[in-house]
Amino acid sequence: MLPYLDSLVILVLVLNFVALGVTRVRAIVSSVAAQGVLLGLLALFIHADLAPRRVIMVGFMVVLKGIAIPRLLLHAMREANIVAEIRPVLGSMGSLLLGALGTALALLFAHTLPLADEQKRLLVVPASLATVWTGLVILTTRTTAIVQVLGYLVLENGVFLFGLLLLSAMPLLVESGVLLDLFTGVFVMGIIVHHISREAPGAGPDVSARTAE
Amino acid sequence: MFGALIQSGLHIAFAIAWPPLLLGVITRTKAFFAGRIGPPLLQPYYDIARLLKKGSVLSDATTWVFLAGPVAGLAATLIATLVVPLGDRAGFVSFPGDFLLVAALFGLGRFLTASAALDAGSSFEAMGAAREMTFSSLAEPALLLGFLVLARVSGALDLSDMMAETLFEHPGQQGAAIALMFMSLFILLLAENCRIPFDDPTTHLELTMIHEVMVLDHSGPALGMIEYARATKFFVFAALLVRAIVPIAGDRLWADWPLFATGTLAAAVLVGIVESMIARLRLARVPVLLLSACMLSGFGIILLAR
Structure with a gap:
């Protein structure tokens, strides 16, 4: 186990707040990409043995989360002429406070979950719960489809973080399957956003606003 | 005895002579990133010396408060440098609860600077004073929460023992x-010293200024003192940052002081890089970043308390 694991997990939490606090789509994409890369590195070093299969899987994950998905989203942004500023239902201050509340509760009460003793001491569990919460906040308080997808990615990062604890019990192949599903989802979303933008230029990618009408 | 004398001498020498150099390093770093040569590293010293030689222009509307601001502001930051441990084990003055004195000294300096701005009778300067006070209401809790994290980790209430605990000596929670406190302190360093993304010390674009607008009516030695106090305040924050991550025992004279000096220079370079990479925040977004600093330190306390 990494001696400074908790300090690295803290960075994941900080990136959650960056994603909640910034107002530019590109900045959120960068923070989610950085979070993906960080989680990949954590997966690589959380256990002492470095099996070649794990290295390959983690490498695949880092490339997907850190490079492929962000590039795809930025490409979709360019193609669909998505405005650079997000249009949140809840402002940055409210989002940050909501995120802080969820994170504080996760930090305070995560140890009450029925976990193994050595896992109760780690920050991984509260950080994963906080990350899932952050993803949910982004998903529900942002109106543009592309930012909602980013919220979905943050949510998945939280699930992945929790999965790190079960790394020895759960094959990485299962996790990579989930990741592939996610990639397909983002890919399909990119195409949909592109088509909406092409067919109805005035409508833009504001999916929730369209469905609400 | 002799060792303690040398330590004290070095502490005072560093506190007085080192701060303007850090501002010079920031300017040179920004110039490097912009592809320019930039002014000499010692330019802040020349500027302060030039201002101290000049005469002052004082408005008839001002009272003694107008001059008390720069003088007391400089005195407050210089006293703070004596309390914060630099390359030595303890500060020049050390007692339980001294971290509160540091926070209070910054508060006092801010209060008197804002009072001097109000004393000038300009509504424009009053606007700057109002902005400064609004933002400090978020910055001060972040600073105190950061100190509380260190107090909780070290189990002590004096800065010399609190700053003896560094990030790398505690691998766990x-x-x-401490990492959270460090990030919070870095945001505060930028906010309290009017650096980008909060404020730009080089701008005179009226509507966006916070700190600069308060000192627009000052000139000559008073402005020199304000510039020197600004450098000293940056130095104090840089010292706190360095001591939070660099293990400085304070008993190795030959190693600790060079380590501290290098650390403060690295902090200045880091600020220069940040300023080169990001633009100023919109004024309405400044509280969001300050709130983030509060939250980071707050999470540090929750981590330690759980």
Whole structure:
């Protein structure tokens, strides 16, 4: 186990707040990409043995989360002429406070979950719960489809973080399957956003606003 | 005895002579990133010396408060440098609860600077004073929460023992709490010293200024003192940052002081890089970043308390 694991997990939490606090789509994409890369590195070093299969899987994950998905989203942004500023239902201050509340509760009460003793001491569990919460906040308080997808990615990062604890019990192949599903989802979303933008230029990618009408 | 004398001498020498150099390093770093040569590293010293030689222009509307601001502001930051441990084990003055004195001294300096701005009778300067006070209401809790993290980790209430705990000596959750405090302190360093993304010390674009607008009516020696106090305040924050991550025992004269000096220079370079990479925040977004600093330190305390 990494001696400074908790300090690295803290960075994941900080990136959650960056994603909640910034107002530019590109900045959120960068923070989610950085979070993906960080989680990949954590997966690589959380256990002492470095099996070649794990290295390959983690490498695949880092490339997907850190490079492929962000590039795809930025490409979709360019193609669909998505405005650079997000249009949140809840402002940055409210989002940050909501995120802080969820994170504080996760930090305070995560140890009450029925976990193994050595896992109760780690920050991984509260950080994963906080990350899932952050993803949910982004998903529900942002109106543009592309930012909602980013919220979905943050949510998945939280699930992945929790999965790190079960790394020895759960094959990485299962996790990579989930990741592939996610990639397909983002890919399909990119195409949909592109088509909406092409067919109805005035409508833009504001999916929730369209469905609400 | 002799060792303690040398330590004290070095502490005072560093506190007085080192701060303007850090501002010079920031300017040179920004110039490097912009592809320019930039002014000499010692330019802030020349500027302060030039201002101290000049005469002052004082408005008839001002009272003694107008001059008390720069003088007391400089005195407050210089006293703070004596309390914060630099390359030595303890500060020049050390007692339980001294971290509160540091926070209070910054508060006092801010209050008197804002009072001097109000004393000038300009509504424009009053606007700057109002902005400064609004933002400090978020910055001060973040600073105190950061100090509380260190107090909790070290179990002590004096800065000399609190700053003896560094990130790398505590790999677990205590280290994570110090890491959070470090990030919070870095945001505060930028906010309290009017650096980008909060404020730009080089701009005179009226509507966006916070700190600069308060000192627009000052000139000559008073402005020199304000510039020197600004450098000293940056130095104090840089010292706190360096001591939070660099293990400085304070008993190795030959190693600790060079380590501290290098650390403060690295902090200045880091600020220069940040300023080169990001633009100023919109004024309405400044509280969001300050709130983030509060939250980071707050999470540090929750981590330690759980």
